[in-house]
Amino acid sequence: MAKKKKVPRLKETAPVKAIREFCKELHTKGWKTAHIKYQGGGDSCDDFNFSLENDETTVDFKAVKPADLPAHFDAEKFEAALWDLLPDGFENNEGGDGSIKIDIGTGEICVTHNEYHLESTESEWKY
Numbered sequence: 001m002a003k004k005k006k007v008p009r010l011k012e013t014a015p016v017k018a019i020r021e022f023c024k025e026l027h028t029k030g031w032k033t034a035h036i037k038y039q040g041g042g043d044s045c046d047d048f049n050f051s052l053e054n055d056e057t058t059v060d061f062k063a064v065k066p067a068d069l070p071a072h073f074d075a076e077k078f079e080a081a082l083w084d085l086l087p088d089g090f091e092n093n094e095g096g097d098g099s100i101k102i103d104i105g106t107g108e109i110c111v112t113h114n115e116y117h118l119e120s121t122e123s124e125w126k127y
Helices: 014-027 075-083
Strands: 033-041 044-053 058-060 096-103 108-115
Touching: 014 075, 044 075
Parallel strands: none
Antiparallel strands: 033 044, 033 096, 044 058, 096 108
């Protein structure tokens, strides 16, 4: 049986605290999980998809009806806090991609990130 990889826990930051507060609100409306997928390179974020999931469906966040969100829920602040979770510079140079899964019930946030690297091998010879 393969050993389970130990995932380090990072220090709780202001965006993490904010997201956990938003999770408490979203949980009251029956949401279970938030998924974020991102990808970028060449100094731009090319993809940022964010969805919410409950027991019945997965919905793109932009398509969530206001009635399915808590009263006075600040969607813009929530999305800004999510952007703050993205690894610094993931979009620079060759870029990177990843996903973020948030357990809305517990507030646990798991980030899986891939960083792209251009590899080169130099050779030199004479004739």
